[in-house]
Amino acid sequence: MKKIFVKTYGCQMNVYDSERIIESLSEKGFTQSKEIKDSDVVIFNTCHIREKAAEKLYSDIGRLRKNSKTKKIIVAGCVAQAENTEIIKRMPDVDLVIGPQSYHNIVNLIPKLDKKNKFVETDFPLESKFDILKKRSKQEKKPTAFLTIQEGCDKFCTFCVVPYTRGSEYSRTTREIIEEAKELIDQGIIELTLLGQNVNAYHGDNLNKKTANLADLIYELSKLPDLKRLRYTTNHPNDMNEDLIFAHRDIEILMPYIHLPVQSGSDRMLKLMNRKHSQNSYLDIIEKIRNSREDIAISSDFIVGFPGETDKDFEKTISLINKVNYAQAYSFSYSPRPGTPAADYENQVPKNIKMERLHHLQGLLKEQQINFNKNFLNTTVSILIEREAKDGRLTGKSPHLQSVYFNNEGNKLNIGDFAQVYVDSASVSSLDGSIVENR
Numbered sequence: 478m479k480k481i482f483v484k485t486y487g488c489q490m491n492v493y494d495s496e497r498i499i500e501s502l503s504e505k506g507f508t509q510s511k512e513i514k515d516s517d518v519v520i521f522n523t524c525h526i527r528e529k530a531a532e533k534l535y536s537d538i539g540r541l542r543k544n545s546k547t548k549k550i551i552v553a554g555c556v557a558q559a560e561n562t563e564i565i566k567r568m569p570d571v572d573l574v575i576g577p578q579s580y581h582n583i584v585n586l587i588p589k590l591d592k593k594n595k596f597v598e599t600d601f602p603l604e605s606k607f608d609i610l611k612k613r614s615k616q617e618k619k620p621t622a623f624l625t626i627q628e629g630c631d632k633f634c635t636f637c638v639v640p641y642t643r644g645s646e647y648s649r650t651t652r653e654i655i656e657e658a659k660e661l662i663d664q665g666i667i668e669l670t671l672l673g674q675n676v677n678a679y680h681g682d683n684l685n686k687k688t689a690n691l692a693d694l695i696y697e698l699s700k701l702p703d704l705k706r707l708r709y710t711t712n713h714p715n716d717m718n719e720d721l722i723f724a725h726r727d728i729e730i731l732m733p734y735i736h737l738p739v740q741s742g743s744d745r746m747l748k749l750m751n752r753k754h755s756q757n758s759y760l761d762i763i764e765k766i767r768n769s770r771e772d773i774a775i776s777s778d779f780i781v782g783f784p785g786e787t788d789k790d791f792e793k794t795i796s797l798i799n800k801v802n803y804a805q806a807y808s809f810s811y812s813p814r815p816g817t818p819a820a821d822y823e824n825q826v827p828k829n830i831k832m833e834r835l836h837h838l839q840g841l842l843k844e845q846q847i848n849f850n851k852n853f854l855n856t857t858v859s860i861l862i863e864r865e866a867k868d869g870r871l872t873g874k875s876p877h878l879q880s881v882y883f884n885n886e887g888n889k890l891n892i893g894d895f896a897q898v899y900v901d902s903a904s905v906s907s908l909d910g911s912i913v914e915n916r
């Protein structure tokens with residue numbers, strides 16, 4: 478039996494893609510190896526969002542050293558799409574370079590890889606991989622799963638590679654998504670996170686072949702009797718329509734958490750980033766969301782030190798953060814991505830200034846996050862148990878996507894159960910407590 482080792486870089490969509498690659502190979506008799514040294518096939522499923530992504534990949538391949546001759550080496554994902562034949566030129570032991578729209582072909586190409594024939598598949602194929610991939614057969618026993626419903630992006634933010642590596646926006650049909658959701662539910666999944674680079678731009682066919690938006694799809698999915706929780710990520714503010722905002726008020730299984738990247742609070746920066754929204758239009762959306770569901774948790778992404786950012790621009794971002802009061806956020810200092818317009822902007826911000834601003838911004842976000850978590854002290858939260866933690870306690874997520882840890886006294890609860898946990902301590906990254914009936 479052949480063994481595959483998959484290294485996944487980057488976002489949840491890559492995690493989903495890796496799962497589907499592993500599922501398709503397991504149907505052909507492959508088993509997953511936890512150690513690269515024990516594997517016959519090594520797949521690097523890459524991400525181009527991170528700084529120096531290609532260099533990191535080359536150094537990972539280089540680390541295989543003498544073993545690289547005896548293993549079939551595949552580079553998949555967004556770096557494969559962006560670097561293309563360059564990968565084989567620089568790393569001749571790589572056998573196959575395959576873009577994110579073609580990974581369904583890996584299973585057919587593996588038998589042809591013999592260190593003499595090299596393959597590069599980075600065209601955007603006419604047929605959708607989703608029409609070709611077989612049924613879901615999840616390898617891991619977990620109560621939660623990702624489900625990709627949309628891919629690609631037409632927004633062309635000037636710092637981002639996604640429109641080039643994943644192509645233009647594509648939405649799967651509601652029928653296809655419901656079928657996949659049912660397959661996952663049959664395997665014990667009770668929480669689904671719908672994924673897309675621009676998930677709230679979803680515009681697939683509904684069951685009557687008319688265009689559905691994300692709210693329509695969520696209403697359909699909420700009818701599945703054994704589905705207990707729904708989430709979605711990631712969003713663009715301009716696609717946050719009223720239907721979706723009201724869905725958070727009306728659909729019980731839709732969790733009270735929205736990731737709504739803003740990137741900057743300065744309209745000048747937002748224009749240079751080609752974000753097509755302003756600080757005010759973003760704040761209007763936040764207000765509508767909170768009017769619709771008061772307890773909602775808002776998270777975001779920030780880029781600090783985008784080319785041309787002045788102290789004044791940065792202060793506007795700080796002021797926006799103070800106005801919104803985030804439950805969680807991801808923040809990065811700007812670094813150029815080859816091939817994007819902003820990489821050629823002249824007025825790059827010096828590194829020390831970027832770091833200073835990032836430090837300030839992260840301090841504020843951390844303070845907001847801990848305050849948000851402290852709101853849950855001495856309350857009971859409903860936790861979907863996902864796994865056993867390293868210290869032997871159980872852990873899972875709250876409706877607001879906080880990690881919660883607690884002792885399973887009496888061993889009454891299992892992974893996949895819901896636990897009612899009384900919270901007695903809160904930190905920036907988690908909540909701790911005990912099961913209500915044990916108190």
Ligand code: SF4
Pocket residue numbers: 630631632633634637638639640674675713
């Ligand atoms: S909307 Fe998101 S995925 Fe699309 S270009 Fe902008 S940052 Fe990239």
